Amino acid sequence: MMAQYLALREEAGDCLLFYRMGDFFELFFDDAKKAAAILDIALTTRGEHNGAPIPMCGVPVHSAESYLARLIKGGCRVAIAEQTETPAEAKERARKEGRASKALVARDIVRFVTAGTLTEEALLEPRRANVLAAACAMRGLVGIAACDISTGQMELEECAPDRLGATLARLGASELVVPDGWELAPENAIARSGHEFSSEGGEERLKLIHGVATLDGFGSFTRPMLAAAGGLIAYLDHVGRGSLPLLLPPQARAGEATLAMDEATRASLEILESAQGGRRGSLIDAIDRCVTGAGARQLAEDLSAPLTDRTAIAERLELVEWLHDDALLREDLRAALRALPDVGRALGRIVAGRGSPRDLGQLRDGLSGARVVADRLARRDDLPVLFETLLPGLSGHGALVDHFERALVPAPPTERGQGGYIAEGYDSALDELRVMSGNARRAIAALETKYREETGVAALKIKHNNVLGYFIEVPSRHADKLMEPDSGFSHRQTMAGAMRFNALALHEEASRITEAGAHALAAEEAHFESLVAEAVAARREIARTAAALARIDVAAGQAERAAEGGWTRPHVVEGLSLDIEGGRHPVVEAALMAQSERFVANDCRLGTHDRLWLIGGPNMGGKSTFLRQNALIVLLAQAGGFVPAKAARIGMVDRLFSRVGASDNLARGRSTFMVEMVETAAILAQATESSFVILDEVGRGTSTYDGLALAWAVAEAVHESNRCRCLFATHYHELARLAETCEALSLHHVRAREWKGDLVLLHELAEGPADRSYGLAVARLAGVPPKVISRAKSVLEKLEKGRAETGGLAAGLGDLPLFAAAEDAREEQCDTLRDKLREMDVDALAPRDALEILYDLKREAGTES
Numbered sequence: 001m002m003a004q005y006l007a008l009r010e011e012a013g014d015c016l017l018f019y020r021m022g023d024f025f026e027l028f029f030d031d032a033k034k035a036a037a038i039l040d041i042a043l044t045t046r047g048e049h050n051g052a053p054i055p056m057c058g059v060p061v062h063s064a065e066s067y068l069a070r071l072i073k074g075g076c077r078v079a080i081a082e083q084t085e086t087p088a089e090a091k092e093r094a095r096k097e098g099r100a101s102k103a104l105v106a107r108d109i110v111r112f113v114t115a116g117t118l119t120e121e122a123l124l125e126p127r128r129a130n131v132l133a134a135a136c137a138m139r140g141l142v143g144i145a146a147c148d149i150s151t152g153q154m155e156l157e158e159c160a161p162d163r164l165g166a167t168l169a170r171l172g173a174s175e176l177v178v179p180d181g182w183e184l185a186p187e188n189a190i191a192r193s194g195h196e197f198s199s200e201g202g203e204e205r206l207k208l209i210h211g212v213a214t215l216d217g218f219g220s221f222t223r224p225m226l227a228a229a230g231g232l233i234a235y236l237d238h239v240g241r242g243s244l245p246l247l248l249p250p251q252a253r254a255g256e257a258t259l260a261m262d263e264a265t266r267a268s269l270e271i272l273e274s275a276q277g278g279r280r281g282s283l284i285d286a287i288d289r290c291v292t293g294a295g296a297r298q299l300a301e302d303l304s305a306p307l308t309d310r311t312a313i314a315e316r317l318e319l320v321e322w323l324h325d326d327a328l329l330r331e332d333l334r335a336a337l338r339a340l341p342d343v344g345r346a347l348g349r350i351v352a353g354r355g356s357p358r359d360l361g362q363l364r365d366g367l368s369g370a371r372v373v374a375d376r377l378a379r380r381d382d383l384p385v386l387f388e389t390l391l392p393g394l395s396g397h398g399a400l401v402d403h404f405e406r407a408l409v410p411a412p413p414t415e416r417g418q419g420g421y422i423a424e425g426y427d428s429a430l431d432e433l434r435v436m437s438g439n440a441r442r443a444i445a446a447l448e449t450k451y452r453e454e455t456g457v458a459a460l461k462i463k464h465n466n467v468l469g470y471f472i473e474v475p476s477r478h479a480d481k482l483m484e485p486d487s488g489f490s491h492r493q494t495m496a497g498a499m500r501f502n503a504l505a506l507h508e509e510a511s512r513i514t515e516a517g518a519h520a521l522a523a524e525e526a527h528f529e530s531l532v533a534e535a536v537a538a539r540r541e542i543a544r545t546a547a548a549l550a551r552i553d554v555a556a557g558q559a560e561r562a563a564e565g566g567w568t569r570p571h572v573v574e575g576l577s578l579d580i581e582g583g584r585h586p587v588v589e590a591a592l593m594a595q596s597e598r599f600v601a602n603d604c605r606l607g608t609h610d611r612l613w614l615i616g617g618p619n620m621g622g623k624s625t626f627l628r629q630n631a632l633i634v635l636l637a638q639a640g641g642f643v644p645a646k647a648a649r650i651g652m653v654d655r656l657f658s659r660v661g662a663s664d665n666l667a668r669g670r671s672t673f674m675v676e677m678v679e680t681a682a683i684l685a686q687a688t689e690s691s692f693v694i695l696d697e698v699g700r701g702t703s704t705y706d707g708l709a710l711a712w713a714v715a716e717a718v719h720e721s722n723r724c725r726c727l728f729a730t731h732y733h734e735l736a737r738l739a740e741t742c743e744a745l746s747l748h749h750v751r752a753r754e755w756k757g758d759l760v761l762l763h764e765l766a767e768g769p770a771d772r773s774y775g776l777a778v779a780r781l782a783g784v785p786p787k788v789i790s791r792a793k794s795v796l797e798k799l800e801k802g803r804a805e806t807g808g809l810a811a812g813l814g815d816l817p818l819f820a821a822a823e824d825a826r827e828e829q830c831d832t833l834r835d836k837l838r839e840m841d842v843d844a845l846a847p848r849d850a851l852e853i854l855y856d857l858k859r860e861a862g863t864e865s
């Protein structure tokens with residue numbers, strides 16, 4: 001057994017090995033230690049290996065799913081080694097092979113369970129997509145393939161290497177597969193052989209899977225995309241041990257078709273997860289009103305990848321508006337959708353070969369429900385344009401639904417081993433078998449009465465168990481009569497207080513039941529297989545239906561949320577304006593409302609001539625909230641939903657950047673300030689004129705002078721070079737002087753008042769610079785002891801006096817040339833140096849002259865020591 005275990009262990013690679021032994025999956029050695037710690041189960045030992053006891057733990061097979069779920073959550077992958085023959089078969093094999101020793105049951109790894117390749121309902125989160133991605137580099141570009149095998153969606157895209165982080169952040173994959181030794185590979189990526197990432201191989205596999213001679217019908221795919229697809233499919237092959245899950249035809253995603261956001265931006269805007277982790281407090285938590293899991297997954301996808309195509313955005317918005325304006329229809333549709341099962345995921349399980357009769361029932365109910373939705377919509381003559389693509393997807397399953405309705409019982413079971421899921425009247429042969437076994441059961445009941453009368457034992461019972469089958473049981477004290485040689489009963493078992501017997505007639509009836517039962521099971525099994533085949537053949541159309549239902553649910557949910565909060569339809573237009581009237585922060589507003597407090601709405605009006613707002617004001621005044629709310633409004637609008645504002649006109653944004661609040665990323669070995677600078681550098685390198693950037697207190701993580709200098713230079717660079725729309729919150733009053741030199745920069749502040757010695761934060765944005773910081777007043781509000789506050793006050797007075805005398809921190813900055821001008825001067829200097837170097841004939845120089853020239857150059861460069 002050890003040899004067999006070690007061979008399987010080797011094959012399992014870095015996965016934990018679940019080794020099937022009877023009714024348990026056992027884990028040994030380090031696997032056992034790791035699993036026992038994660039699962040919090042007992043770690044024991046069994047036998048010895050190289051003189052040391054072998055650590056062991058185990059989980060029962062019948063509840064393995066819940067343990068698997070916890071291991072996967074704990075970051076593990078698991079190889080499942082099943083027994084591939086029965087002990088009897090093993091014995092027979094050993095006999096044939098002429099081995100007298102005890103036969104070992106053959107085992108094989110039948111499947112790998114990994115985070116990205118789950119289909120089981122119990123292991124998946126209903127409102128979250130589960131993405132598996134593969135990435136590789138080719139010809140200076142990165143190809144990325146992503147799929148959600150629980151629904152079969154597959155997307156291919158490519159990007160420049162510096163956009164890889166942003167793309168992966170958007171996908172939020174549970175698992176990422178990359179070629180071995182790839183230098184761009186993120187941490188935790190799973191390395192696979194580089195051969196698997198071949199574009200020809202990928203193309204061939206896709207053609208084979210979808211039965212086409214060319215992929216042109218699905219879209220145009222580049223070599224890097226196909227190479228990544230090759231890697232992805234090879235991994236799926238490996239994990240499924242050769243059986244592939246549901247894969248729908250791939251779609252090509254154009255990089256520029258979505259609003260680009262990097263990982264830091266996504267994290268700071270708390271789109272799908274809050275800063276504390278988890279959905280609570282995130283944007284999606286505040287807006288998700290979907291009534292189906294598929295709708296919630298689609299909404300998450302929409303928010304992760306807002307669009308940059310105005311027509312597509314307008315189409316989504318039109319649908320939301322239509323449902324917003326007709327509350328009755330909306331409620332009607334939502335009620336219909338709420339009752340529907342998750343068609344996409346049921347299909348995923350069926351195609352992966354892990355479907356149950358219940359999944360078939362879910363397809364039937366989901367598809368017939370879709371037909372009802374379609375009928376309800378078809379009565380309207382004012383349908384939004386998006387229905388031109390959605391409606392055909394909803395109907396068209398008439399034959400399949402009718403067939404499934406006839407074939408299946410109303411609520412089919414999850415297990416198919418016991419049968420009972422094929423409806424009566426569907427197959428007359430099956431019905432007959434059921435009648436036969438029903439008759440035999442009745443005959444057995446009649447036998448019980450007969451035997452009681454014959455023996456005079458009123459306590460005689462006919463029972464059944466899996467070991468003996470049917471048997472007669474009487475209390476021991478009444479057994480004598482049955483033990484008589486010619487009684488017609490044969491003794492089978494003696495229990496404490498009871499004895500068990502068999503009888504010929506009982507045996508015959510029991511055989512009838514078993515035989516009819518086995519035939520009935522086989523008949524049901526055959527029907528199951530053909531129903532599965534029918535569903536698999538229609539998988540693309542079914543997936544289309546699931547997608548259409550999800551899209552309608554998203555729109556109806558958005559409309560519901562908008563109606564609840566008094567939101568408005570945004571206008572996404574050409575140009576570089578950002579005009580938001582009475583904007584609000586959906587998450588902060590909801591939190592305030594829960595405490596019966598009111599959120600103060602604020603306007604934001606950015607345009608070509610006023611594109612950078614510098615925002616000052618007291619701590620806790622609402623600066624960060626204002627910055628974020630405008631970024632979120634842009635995101636929501638381009639995702640095709642209503643926004644929390646009175647009115648919004650948004651010049652399409654190509655990239656959204658948010659640098660709000662520094663957060664440590666110690667795991668990556670970077671300090672708060674380092675993280676802040678890395679993120680700022682990314683913004684300065686990537687923001688274009690069409691981008692929207694929010695920067696919150698850049699430079700606060702370092703000394704005052706360094707921080708002010710950096711904030712100053714960053715604001716200037718954003719204004720002069722990036723020329724994007726930008727909101728810049730800061731506590732440095734000195735930055736206000738930028739308004740003198742930067743014509744498209746204006747000053748704003750959040751208002752506050754001191755009233756009877758107390759600070760009142762108005763959360764209202766006003767024009768002009770902030771007058772003071774109110775830092776001490778906020779500290780008092782926060783409960784800092786009065787002694788400390790009064791000490792701080794006297795320190796502050798001294799500091800302010802010093803500032804007044806020296807002209808303040810920014811003294812001397814008045815004659816600082818503007819950012820671009822400074823760069824030009826440096827550029828000019830470089831040119832003269834360059835000219836000199838060009839004129840020089842190095843071969844003709846004597847060593848002494850060369851040294852002289854070097855001194856000259858150094859002097860000219862201004863670094864003479």
Ligand SMILES: Nc1ncnc2c1ncn2[C@@H]1O[C@H](COP(=O)(O)OP(=O)(O)OP(=O)(O)O)[C@@H](O)[C@H]1O
Pocket residue numbers: 588592598599600601602617618619620621622623624625626750763764
């Ligand atoms: N517009 C608003 N209406 C009502 N309350 C608000 C508003 N904006 C912010 N607040 C409240 O004020 C709190 C602080 O807001 P925020 O973090 O945006 O302030 P800040 O000016 O960025 O502070 P700091 O400078 O300390 O980072 C919020 O948690 C919220 O409770």
